[in-house]
Amino acid sequence: MSAASSPLDWAGRCTQQAESCAELGSPLYERLLSLLATEVAQTGPTWEVIAPRAELRFGQAGPLRLLGAAHRLALSGAAPSWAQVLPSCGGQVPSTDGELISAWSELVRTQGQELSAGLDCEVQTNEVARSAGLALGLASTAFSSARLVELGCSAGLNLRLDQFCIELASTADSEGVGGSSRLLGDPRSTVRLSPELRTSAPHPLAQLPRITERIGIDPHPLDATTVQGRLQLLGFVWPDQLQRIERCKAAIEIARHVPALLMQSALMQSALMQSALMQSADSASEGETQQVSARPPVALPDTAELLESLLADEQPTVIQQSIVWQYIPPELRWRITAVIEAAGRRATPEAPLAWVRFEPDEWDRKRAAVWLRTWPTGSDFLVAQVDYHGRWIAPQQAISTR
Known part of the structure; x- marks a missing residue:
């Protein structure tokens, strides 16, 4: 495994993306990506989702691909528990980091393969x-x-x-x-x-x-x-x-x-x-x-x-x-x-x-x-x-x- 595809590298990507999300007005993604940076650095369950696609280049926006896959699952009805924490789905963002990472962990446990496959999907924001x-x-x-x-x-x-x-x-x-x-x-x-x-x-x-x-x-x-x-x-x-x-x-x-x-x-x-x-x-x-x-x-x-x-x-x-x-x-x-x-x-x-x-x-x-x-x-x-x-x-x- 190259340094550019290691857990520490991906943790850094999550941290950098969290900072960008803060600048661009998304406190939810700022919090979530900061939490994921810690988990990925410790090779937790989220790293197991990322690992099969870890060779993605930095410019391919891997963290946003991952969160985009999670959002699609919620919007489609395939991840109702995750939808409960997303305002776009009528949910409410948890007030504590513990509740937020717990909801994410449940998503990874039940939809890990779908999240991993979602890393193949290029970011298509059309802002x-x-x-x-x-x-x-x-x-x-x-x-x-x-x-x-x-x-x-x-x-x-x-x-x-x-x-x-x-x-x-x-x-x-x-x-x-x-x-x-x-x-x-x-x-x-x-x-x-x-x-x-x-x-x-x-x-x-x-x-x-x-x-x-x-x-x-x-x-x-x-x-x-x-x-x-x-x-x-x-x-x-x-x-x-x-x-x-x-x-x-x-x-x-x-x-x-x-x-x-x-x-x-x-x-x-x-x-x-x-x-x-x-x-x-x-x-x-x-x-x-x-x-x-x-x-x-x-x-x-x-x-x-x-x-x-x-x-x-x-x-x-x-x-x-x-x-x-x-x-x-x-x-x-x-x-x-x-x-x-x-x-x-x-x-x-x-x-x-x-x-x-x-x-x-x-x-x-x-x-x-x-x-x-x-x-x-x-x-x-x-x-x-x-x-x-x-x-x-x-x-x-x-x-x-x-």
Whole structure:
């Protein structure tokens, strides 16, 4: 066993994730992961659940995979005792750590195999509130219309960001100067995003471009309109954050009426990966709808290859991504970047290209940053610093209206 897959390493992962959950407003997961860190370090029952999948990379978010599996079991009715401690299931979080770890231990005892299998399931949050930052980047392109392509789209909820109501309001200063508000998207939408706008001056916004086509690329695209897809998405939303859960449900309902093409890619073109993907395709449920593209009985193209084929059709295009880079191996990141830059060199004023990236801030990993690169100019600039879950946004420069 390597040091990177040892109980102590996983205990450290749990501790680090607990700190992140505290920063992002989940006291339940902060407590639970802190307790699990101690148990895993002592090679307790939770380590027995993790051990068969202990080789997961740090960036694959193993602790969140584990807790997501537990949440899905509760939501599905398969773990009623665990559901009793989760607000998302109508339960109440225990007041003492002893009660909380006791409830977890019962879950491990009765559902250990299911929890272990759940570690194979990639984190598929589709955090809808990130659409505020993505929309700011999209509006900054000043494109009148564009095809929207998302890397790591999961269920493609954020491909419908123009169908959400996004309010960006700055507060006035002590003398009543500077307050302003601007709506992006659909003011009648059931998905309403109102992040705190951390800026000292109003930022006039261009409108969102008209979305001509919505295309997502993901190794494991989810059809959120199916029972299983909905369950998987909601399972990865933290169970003590009820507003996020309701927002996700509303976005799923919008996805039922606003179509998007979700394309399955191989994560990398290796024989091992292709074999695993084909096994997954063979065992896929029959409940998938036409929203997710068919899985052919041949080796799948990887994300870079799919993107290259899409960008060969030169038309106004915006590529977007949010917290996806960490899940993609470095070699594939480089190839994706090369494909986009090559397409950028072919871009024209009539068929421009833009790349909106919502990823961890290099200068402060406790926040994310939205960067926008556009072609044919090739300019790249920081649009905003943002909260990972969209609670606040800090635009970095005023954006001119068209």
